[in-house]
Amino acid sequence: MAQNGGARDYRDGWAAADIFGREFSYTYDDIIMHPGYIDFPADVVDLSSQLSKNITLRTPCVSSPMDTVTETSMAVAMAAVGGIGFVHYNNSAEEQANMVKNAKSQRVGFVSEPVCLRPSATVSEIDSLKARKGFSSVLITEDGTLNSKLLGIVTSRDIDFVSDRKTEVAEVMTTDLVTATAGTSFEDASAVLIKSKKSLLPLVDDNGEVVELLCRTDLKRRSTYPKLGAPSLGKDGKLLVGAAVGTRESDRQRLGLLVEAGVNVVILDSAQGNSIYQKEMISYAKKAHPDIDVIGGNVASSHQARNLIEVGVDGLRVGMGSGSICTTQEVCAVGRGQATAVYQTARMANVVGIPVIADGGISNSGHIVKALTLGASTVMMGSFLAGTEEAPGDYFYQDGRRLKAYRGMGSLEAQAKGSDTRYLGDKSQMRIAQGVSGTVADKGSVLRLVPFTMHAVKQGFQDLGLQSISAARGALSCGNITMEVRTGAAQIEGGVHGLVSYEKKRF
Structure with a gap:
């Protein structure tokens, strides 16, 4: 189009609808946001958001229901920082219910299970x-x-x-x-x-x-941590705690035990949530336990999400194959780049009031900013929290580094303990790995990691000129958040480069 004497009209940035309306699948790193106008300090940014229809979190962070990420200690820590933890179900129903019960009975600052x-x-x-x-x-x-x-x-x-x-x-x-x-x-x-x-x-x-x-050592360390703020509490005045369940017939009994233990919300944990098994479980859970919010997934497209919304789900977990230890895209040839999955799913779900959890692909605070501005209400983290003091497992040393084990729930090791139901493997004669096992470095305490990370997220929102997640939602739909797709060279330029050696610290 020619304007002003024949000068061509160039766009300085693109709306999300333009970017994600193309035939490509984008990850968080593929996208870069354009800065907005700053007229407020970062401290006033409000990151409170809906986890599900009936649960609001002060901090939009959720720990993944993985057996090397969330058990009692992680659930308590996540609630303490204003988020929530989902206890894994790679155990017996009684063991999982006890973890939930113990987490809800704990008080922040105390060791409830001393040796x-x-x-x-x-x-x-x-x-x-x-x-x-x-x-x-x-x-x-x-x-x-x-x-x-x-x-x-x-x-x-x-x-x-x-x-x-x-x-x-x-x-x-x-x-x-x-x-x-x-x-x-x-x-x-x-x-x-x-x-x-x-x-x-x-x-x-x-x-x-x-x-x-x-x-005393905990007191000394806590004095160096940021102020935690108000913890996540349920209507019962106790810590908010979530849990995952599968879609087998036996999971109905497991769900009943979790409800008795005081669980506040459950996630139906499937690698591919668009199935008759999950729809039937959602219908059962909403009828048998109407006071418990049920989050469905995982999904990566709007048509998958619509099927679960139609049967009454209270929230959606979005992401297929984007986790650092997940090989679903490689093994099964299904999935989607996480930025595209979040945008396309949330665009439909937010219209009908169903919050979206962006699950997978979170490696830094910038990824969290992108997930929340693309329509997610909260982010779920696995590898980001693995290796913290509150994650299950013991530390060990390898080549002088302090490490913890971390594995995908699709790994053969995890499937052998029961997570094969997540991949419908319990209905098959053979198990196929859709994840790997590995190690991650010591990250310290969640009580320090999450508050510092959230302050970085607030700075990201400030740079975008957004004072809240709800403001981001409105700006996204109006096309007021502009962005571009980065080339491989631009991604390299946007990271640390040109140094012989360096030490990268989060905070």
Whole structure:
């Protein structure tokens, strides 16, 4: 088109509808957003958003229901930072329900499942514990379990100079204890611990049985963390906790146990959610447990999403084959670039009020910004949270690096424990891997990682001129957020380059 004396009219950026209306499938890295106008500080950006129809989160972050990502500790930590964790179901129904129950009963700041040993345990057992867990302070109780009478405490000071490591801990434990009453507030318990100059403060009930534990090392570390803000709480006043279930007949019983345990929301966990099995499970869950929100998926297109919305789903999990340990696209030739999947699915779902969880492909804060501005309400993270202190598993060292195991739920190792139902493998004679197993580096605590990451996301929204996720939704639909597709060279230019060596720190 010629204008102004024949000068050609060039567009300085494109709306999402123009970008994603083409025949290409784009990942987050393929897209770059154009900056907007800044007239507000980053601190005022509101990232609160809907997880599902009836649940709002202050922090739009969700931990993935993977057996190397979310169990009790992760669920508690995610709720503490304003998000939510979904407990995996690669276990028995009773084990999963207990994880949910334990998470909902915990209080932020306390250790609800401290390590306990019997008086007859040996010093060598504490040595083994230190090698696996990284600490050597333990509680000694009558039967070596929680909710048993407290007898003493063993710290490194008690065993440093014990030459015979077969010595029973009863001979070396400290019995001059300072305790607090169960239910004592975090602030009051902290004051008692600091004044006592002890390393541990057990909280005990009227019978002297251990209920919780407060650690001096945790207090010191927490003082260096950002302020957490309000935790995610349900209508019952307890922490919000989610869980995953499959679509087998036995999962109906599992769902019932989870509801009894107090679960607030469930995800139907399938690699390809557009199936008769998932539709039947959604219908059953909504009828049998109408007070529990049900999130369906995974899906990657609007027609898949529409099928689940029609049977009453309360939220959608979007992403197929985009996770770092997922090989679905390679093995099965199905899936979609995650940026395209999020945009196309959310464009339809948001019109009818169904929130979208962008699941997969999140490696940095920029990916979170892109997911939320392309229509997602929250982001689900697996590898991003794997390797944190709250993730399941023990740390180990390899070539001088502190690592944890991380595996896809489509890996043969995970399928052998029961996740094959996610890939409909329990209906087949053979298991085919759709994921891999590997290791990830130590990332520290979720209580530090997520708040810093969210501040980076707020800075991204500030650069875009957006004060909230709802503002992003409106700007996206009006075409006021402009973007472009990056070439491979542009992607290289947008990252660290031209250095002989460097150390990349998140914060």
